[in-house]
Amino acid sequence: MDVYFVLGLILSAGIGLSLGLIGGGGSIITVPVLVYVFGVDVRESVGMSLAVVGATSLVGAGLHHRRGAVDAKTGVTFGAAGIAGALLGSPLTHMVAPAALLLIFALLMLVIATLMLTRKQADEGESRHRRSTVKALVAGFVVGVLTGFLGVGGGFLVVPALVLFGGLTMKESIGTSLLVIAINCAAGLAGHLRYGVFDLKLALLVTILAVAGTLAGTALSHRVAADKLKKGFALFVIVVALFLVAKNYSAPLLLLL
Numbered sequence: 001m002d003v004y005f006v007l008g009l010i011l012s013a014g015i016g017l018s019l020g021l022i023g024g025g026g027s028i029i030t031v032p033v034l035v036y037v038f039g040v041d042v043r044e045s046v047g048m049s050l051a052v053v054g055a056t057s058l059v060g061a062g063l064h065h066r067r068g069a070v071d072a073k074t075g076v077t078f079g080a081a082g083i084a085g086a087l088l089g090s091p092l093t094h095m096v097a098p099a100a101l102l103l104i105f106a107l108l109m110l111v112i113a114t115l116m117l118t119r120k121q122a123d124e125g126e127s128r129h130r131r132s133t134v135k136a137l138v139a140g141f142v143v144g145v146l147t148g149f150l151g152v153g154g155g156f157l158v159v160p161a162l163v164l165f166g167g168l169t170m171k172e173s174i175g176t177s178l179l180v181i182a183i184n185c186a187a188g189l190a191g192h193l194r195y196g197v198f199d200l201k202l203a204l205l206v207t208i209l210a211v212a213g214t215l216a217g218t219a220l221s222h223r224v225a226a227d228k229l230k231k232g233f234a235l236f237v238i239v240v241a242l243f244l245v246a247k248n249y250s251a252p253l254l255l256l257l
Contacts, residue, residue: 008037009209016056016210018233019155019178020063020217027053027152027181028109030206032240035102038202042098047192048203049151054185056210057155057178063218064175074166075176077133078140078158079183085144086184090191092149099248105150106244109237112157116234131167139165140180147181148188155181 011033019027030052034045064070093101139161143154158180162173 004037004039008033009205011037012052012206012209013213013216015052015206016060016213016215017217018213019056019060019210020214021220027057027155028112028237029240031102031105031151032244034206038206040199040202042101043093043195044198046093046101046149046151047189047195048198048206050147050185050189050192051198051203052207052210053151054182054189055207056214057185058182059211060214060218061175061178061182063214064178067175069171069175070179071166071168071172071176072179074136074162074168075179076183078136078162078166078176079180081137081140082144082147082180082184083187085141085146086148086188087144087191089145089148089150090188092145093151093192094195101150102244103248105152106241106248108146108150108152109241109244113234113237113241116230116237132165136161136165143180144184144187147184148191151188154184 011029015027015030015033027049030049031042031045034040034048035042040048061070061075065072096104139157143157143161146152146154146157155177158177159170159173162168162176162180163170166173166176168176
C-alpha cells in the first residue's frame with residue numbers, strides 16, 4: 001500500500017480527533033491533506049472537504065446534543081445566514097487560480113493558528129454576553145462565505161461569534177458551532193455540486209475515519225489537557241501553512257479564470 005495513502009488515512013482520523021478534542025481546527029487541514037497526500041485536484045478538494053467536514057461536524061453536534069450542549073435555535077439562526085454566504089462563496093472557488101486558492105488558504109491557516117495560540121479559554125463561570133441578532137447574522141454570513149469558498153468549517157470563528165453575539169457559554173458554543181458548520185457545509189456542498197461530482201469513494205473513506213476520530217476525541221476530551229493539544233495542533237497548522245506558502249508564494253492573487 002502506498003505510503004502517502006496510509007499517511008492520508010492517519011491524517012483523516014486526525015481531522016476528526018481534533019474536532020472531538022478541542023471543538024475545531026481539524027477541518028483546516030482537510031484540503032491540504034486531500035491535495036498533497038491523496039493527490040486530489042485543488043478545486044475538487046474544496047467540495048470534498050465540505051462533505052467530510054459537514055458529516056463529521058453533524059456527528060459531533062449529535063454527541064454534544066446528548067450532553068445538552070447544543071442551542072439548536074441559535075445554531076439554526078446563525079446557520080441560516082451562513083447558507084446564503086456559503087452559496088455565494090462556492091462559485092468563487094472556480095474563479096481563482098488553483099495556486100492562488102492554496103495561498104489564500106495558507107494565509108487563513110496562519111490566522112486560525114494564531115487565534116488558537118493566543119485566544120484564552122473562557123471560564124464557564126463567566127456571565128453570558130448579551131445577544132445581538134444583527135451581529136450574529138452578519139458573522140454567520142461571513143463565516144458562510146469562507147466555508148463555501150475554501151471548504152473550511154470555521155469552528156474557530158464560529159465559537160467566539162456564538163459567545164459574543166449569540167449569548168452562549170463556551171461549552172454551548174462549541175457544541176452549537178458544530179451544528180452551524182454542518183449547515184454551512186451542506187449549503188456550500190450544494191453550490192459546488194453544480195461543477196461536478198468528486199470521488200465519492202475517497203470522500204466516504206476519509207469521512208468514516210474522521211468520524212471515528214471524532215468519537216475518540218470526544219471520549220478523550222475529559223481526560224486530556226485540551227489547551228496543550230490546541231497549542232501543539234496550532235504549531236502543526238503553521239508548519240503546513242508555511243509549506244503551502246513556499247509551494248505557491250508566486251501565485252497571482254487576482255488571477256481569475
